[in-house]
Amino acid sequence: MILDGKAPTGPIETTWERHRSDMKLVNPANKRKYRILVVGTGLAGASAAATLGELGYNVEAFCYQDSPRRAHCIAAQGGINAAKNYPNDGDSVFRLFYDTIKGGDFRAREADVWRLAQVSNNIIDQCVAQGVPFARDYGGHLETRSFGGAQVSRTFYARGQTGQQLLLGAYSALSRQIRAGTVKMYPRTEMLDLVVVNGEAKGITLRDLITGEVRCHAGDAVVLCSGGYVNVFHLSTNAMGCSVTAMWKAYKKGAFLANPCYTQVHPTCIPQAGEYQSKLTLMSESLRNDGRCWVPRKREDVGKPPDAIPEDDRDYFLERKYPSYGNLAPRDVASRAVKEQCDDGRGVGPTGRGVYLDFKDAIRRLGEHELRERYGNLFEMYERITDEDAYKVPMRIYPAPHYAMGGLWVDYNLMSNIPGLFVLGEANFSVHGANRLGASALMQGLADGYFVIPYTIADYLARTKPGKVTASHPECRKSIEDVKAQAKRLLSVRGDRSVTDFKRELGNLMWHNCGMLRSNKSLSEALSTIPAIKEEFWQRVRVPGTSAEFNPQLENAGRAADFIEFAELLCRDALHRDESCGGHFRVEHQYEDGEARRNDARFCYSAAWEYKGEGAPPELHKEPLRFEHVHLMVRSYK
Amino acid sequence: MLDVVNEDLIREGKEPIAFDHDCREGICGMCSAVINGVPHGGFERTTVCQLHMRKFKDGDTLYIEPWRARAFPILRDLVVDRGTLDRLIQAGGYISCHTGGVPDGNALPISKGGADYAMDAAQCIGCGACVAACPNGAAMLFVGAKVAHLAVLPQGQVEAPERVAEMIQAMRDCGFGNCSNHYECEAVCPKGISVKFIAKLNREFLKALILAKTGPFKSSD
Ligand SMILES: Cc1cc2nc3c(=O)[nH]c(=O)nc-3n(C[C@H](O)[C@H](O)[C@H](O)COP(=O)(O)OP(=O)(O)OC[C@H]3O[C@@H](n4cnc5c(N)ncnc54)[C@H](O)[C@@H]3O)c2cc1C
Numbered sequence: 011m012i013l014d015g016k017a018p019t020g021p022i023e024t025t026w027e028r029h030r031s032d033m034k035l036v037n038p039a040n041k042r043k044y045r046i047l048v049v050g051t052g053l054a055g056a057s058a059a060a061t062l063g064e065l066g067y068n069v070e071a072f073c074y075q076d077s078p079r080r081a082h083c084i085a086a087q088g089g090i091n092a093a094k095n096y097p098n099d100g101d102s103v104f105r106l107f108y109d110t111i112k113g114g115d116f117r118a119r120e121a122d123v124w125r126l127a128q129v130s131n132n133i134i135d136q137c138v139a140q141g142v143p144f145a146r147d148y149g150g151h152l153e154t155r156s157f158g159g160a161q162v163s164r165t166f167y168a169r170g171q172t173g174q175q176l177l178l179g180a181y182s183a184l185s186r187q188i189r190a191g192t193v194k195m196y197p198r199t200e201m202l203d204l205v206v207v208n209g210e211a212k213g214i215t216l217r218d219l220i221t222g223e224v225r226c227h228a229g230d231a232v233v234l235c236s237g238g239y240v241n242v243f244h245l246s247t248n249a250m251g252c253s254v255t256a257m258w259k260a261y262k263k264g265a266f267l268a269n270p271c272y273t274q275v276h277p278t279c280i281p282q283a284g285e286y287q288s289k290l291t292l293m294s295e296s297l298r299n300d301g302r303c304w305v306p307r308k309r310e311d312v313g314k315p316p317d318a319i320p321e322d323d324r325d326y327f328l329e330r331k332y333p334s335y336g337n338l339a340p341r342d343v344a345s346r347a348v349k350e351q352c353d354d355g356r357g358v359g360p361t362g363r364g365v366y367l368d369f370k371d372a373i374r375r376l377g378e379h380e381l382r383e384r385y386g387n388l389f390e391m392y393e394r395i396t397d398e399d400a401y402k403v404p405m406r407i408y409p410a411p412h413y414a415m416g417g418l419w420v421d422y423n424l425m426s427n428i429p430g431l432f433v434l435g436e437a438n439f440s441v442h443g444a445n446r447l448g449a450s451a452l453m454q455g456l457a458d459g460y461f462v463i464p465y466t467i468a469d470y471l472a473r474t475k476p477g478k479v480t481a482s483h484p485e486c487r488k489s490i491e492d493v494k495a496q497a498k499r500l501l502s503v504r505g506d507r508s509v510t511d512f513k514r515e516l517g518n519l520m521w522h523n524c525g526m527l528r529s530n531k532s533l534s535e536a537l538s539t540i541p542a543i544k545e546e547f548w549q550r551v552r553v554p555g556t557s558a559e560f561n562p563q564l565e566n567a568g569r570a571a572d573f574i575e576f577a578e579l580l581c582r583d584a585l586h587r588d589e590s591c592g593g594h595f596r597v598e599h600q601y602e603d604g605e606a607r608r609n610d611a612r613f614c615y616s617a618a619w620e621y622k623g624e625g626a627p628p629e630l631h632k633e634p635l636r637f638e639h640v641h642l643m644v645r646s647y648k
Numbered sequence: 649m650l651d652v653v654n655e656d657l658i659r660e661g662k663e664p665i666a667f668d669h670d671c672r673e674g675i676c677g678m679c680s681a682v683i684n685g686v687p688h689g690g691f692e693r694t695t696v697c698q699l700h701m702r703k704f705k706d707g708d709t710l711y712i713e714p715w716r717a718r719a720f721p722i723l724r725d726l727v728v729d730r731g732t733l734d735r736l737i738q739a740g741g742y743i744s745c746h747t748g749g750v751p752d753g754n755a756l757p758i759s760k761g762g763a764d765y766a767m768d769a770a771q772c773i774g775c776g777a778c779v780a781a782c783p784n785g786a787a788m789l790f791v792g793a794k795v796a797h798l799a800v801l802p803q804g805q806v807e808a809p810e811r812v813a814e815m816i817q818a819m820r821d822c823g824f825g826n827c828s829n830h831y832e833c834e835a836v837c838p839k840g841i842s843v844k845f846i847a848k849l850n851r852e853f854l855k856a857l858i859l860a861k862t863g864p865f866k867s868s869d
């Protein structure tokens with residue numbers, strides 16, 4: 011099937027305004043008759059729930075943590091983009107749009123990206139009004155800094171804790187609505203199924219993580235904001251609880267999953283130290299504003315302390331390879347360059363999997379005090395983990411899985427192919443194409459939640475009668491039975507291997523065979539190994555306890571089971587996409603200098619996969635991408 | 649570390665220990681445990697999840713307990729219910745602004761000092777260590793940080809008196825105790841949030857009293 015993203019045609023500058031005036035509205039008195047279920051209360055979910063509640067809808071919101079304030083976006087450090095052009099350095103909506111399309115290696119829908127760039131400015135205003143303490147200059151105006159893939163300074167920040175402050179802003183708006191009674195919040199609940207009635211999304215089935223009770227909540231629309239899936243790899247920068255589960259359950263109920271192979275590896279993470287490590291820690295991309303990446307030019311210098319290597323014997327490889335963007339080359343490009351140096355035997359640190367990120371020149375130029383102002387908490391975090399003082403010795407960094415560009419397929423209204431199911435934030439596939447630029451995820455989450463969904467959901471609701479389905483509907487009861495059966499099955503295996511053990515095995519396989527470099531061979535190998543892992547999982551996994559109690563092991567087991575199935579789809583998508591683009595790098599397709607080689611004649615589309623039942627291969631649907639406002643060209647940062 | 653203990657327990661067929669955690673980098677505020685009598689273990693500006701085993705000697709015995717406070721009922725093992733912290737924020741820890749229809753971000757300049765002060769307070773991760781460390785189980789540092797963060801910003805000043813009155817009332821309703829200046833809260837705070845914000849809370853409260861936005865407290869029990 012050829013998919014249609016339903017983006018309006020005509021001049022792109024006015025698409026969103028025209029679309030807004032074409033959409034239907036819900037009468038204020040009728041709004042409270044509609045119940046909207048919001049799964050996830052990160053940036054996307056909290057902003058959506060707060061805004062919809064404020065508009066008068068009857069909202070129920072869910073998250074698996076004990077409070078909405080703890081969603082994974084709290085860990086975002088660097089900042090959020092907007093086309094304000096406050097520094098007067100030539101930024102504009104067009105430029106942010108252009109950078110995002112190019113950064114995504116021409117694999118995103120133009121109209122959606124334009125809208126994102128347009129509303130980016132409203133986000134900053136909104137957050138300031140909520141009391142987000144963005145960095146300010148001495149005149150009291152907002153400060154910005156630069157991020158990868160851009161030649162302007164458009165990233166707003168709150169020290170190294172931007173995600174935290176933005177989330178707390180959205181959380182405060184949400185709290186206000188909870189108090190007002192328009193939003194009912196259910197923390198410590200996990201969505202384990204989507205209920206579809208007559209082809210429309212009408213409910214979700216959840217497990218109360220404290221009591222183990224399985225319930226179904228019926229509603230008139232479901233808004234999924236459950237975040238990304240890169241925990242499919244072993245050791246990522248994501249929080250421990252991030253999972254593909256909500257997305258995967260929706261997929262199994264018919265929602266298309268698009269471009270799962272577009273995953274992002276972040277170049278600047280603290281290298282792995284021990285086997286028992288449970289995750290990797292990111293060092294914000296903003297550090298590349300002032301830090302310079304280098305490795306020894308000569309292999310024999312590798313073991314030496316960094317200050318024993320003279321300036322001439324250092325290879326500032328990003329500046330050498332990409333003179334116009336230098337250390338601010340985009341993530342996919344920078345990550346591969348780091349790996350290339352290490353594969354060449356010039357990596358540093360105990361494992362040889364690391365490069366230096368050096369602040370010596372910045373300290374000389376700006377002084378240690380200024381550096382402390384800009385990145386104090388990051389240096390502190392680095393020291394805590396490595397026991398090294400990065401003001402004195404260069405940091406060591408290595409790439410790690412970080413972000414999922416792929417996700418559930420949505421149209422211009424952020425609605426999936428299942429009417430009534432909307433998907434926001436990292437969970438959808440919409441705007442980042444094959445690679446996301448730094449500081450754009452926070453922007454997208456808040457754009458979707460504050461400024462897009464309030465309009466587009468009305469257009470759907472206005473066409474449906476409220477309260478059609480209640481929790482006693484047969485589909486709801488069946489869904490509850492299915493969820494209970496899965497828990498029972500997991501508990502009854504009583505094998506001898508822990509869930510963590512399986513997660514590690516799967517994650518290692520994915521990292522080695524489907525990580526930064528992918529090939530026909532590595533992917534085929536992964537595709538033949540995953541079914542064996544799955545089989546063994548269902549024979550040997552050990553899940554202690556019962557389902558009628560607080561049981562984190564059972565939660566993890568369910569998530570792992572979904573990751574195993576999802577991994578197969580990810581590899582299948584990666585194998586089918588026989589080109590390199592953005593974060594998806596197929597070694598068979600590169601230019602002589604090692605840059606990614608797209609194949610626009612064959613792959614200028616988004617790949618949306620449809621579930622066809624247990625054991626059957628999924629069906630591929632294509633949404634062709636048309637570029638009318640930017641020229642398809644080779645993406646170069648030289 | 650608890651992961652490893654749990655994996656061993658599972659292998660031996662025993663029940664693993666339930667504990668809260670998520671980000672593992674000291675920012676989400678999910679992890680919570682008292683180590684050797686001190687919330688988060690007593691290393692400066694460090695959460696439990698950031699504690700490295702290299703900080704302890706081989707053969708050391710560690711005593712691990714859950715947060716203890718009247719306002720945080722225990723759910724299981726090391727896991728407690730901190731929903732009361734959310735209730736404090738719901739009582740007024742926000743600025744009432746609608747989505748959309750707000751002025752340009754640069755319309756109101758905010759002094760760098762003011763923005764830095766707000767940020768120092770806003771860093772709170774809501775873990776509840778301050779409450780767990782306080783002999784009275786008070787949430788003054790938590791509430792003080794939020795009140796101070798919003799009261800110093802022009803956007804937050806409009807509702808400042810109502811906010812402080814309502815948050816303090818909620819503190820009492822939720823079963824938190826009173827501050828008697830032990831300063832244990834600041835000592836264990838993983839973000840090093842200063843008790844100067846408690847002083848600010850008191851000043852803001854006084855202002856609210858003078859403006860007659862609040863009176864003596866209704867007792868909740
Ligand atoms: C270390 C780090 C630093 C980053 N820095 C930046 C940055 O500087 N700038 C930037 O733009 N981006 C950054 N990002 C990316 C950004 O943080 C994420 O893309 C963003 O958090 C996604 O937000 P979200 O609202 O879509 O999902 P999340 O924040 O992941 O929230 C997901 C929500 O869904 C809930 N949930 C998930 N599954 C279920 C389920 N089954 N049932 C019920 N609830 C569920 C969770 O409880 C949570 O509330 C960073 C990411 C990391 C890991």
Ligand code: FES
Pocket residue numbers: 668669670671672673674675676677678679695696697698
């Ligand atoms: S797990 Fe997030 S702060 Fe410790």
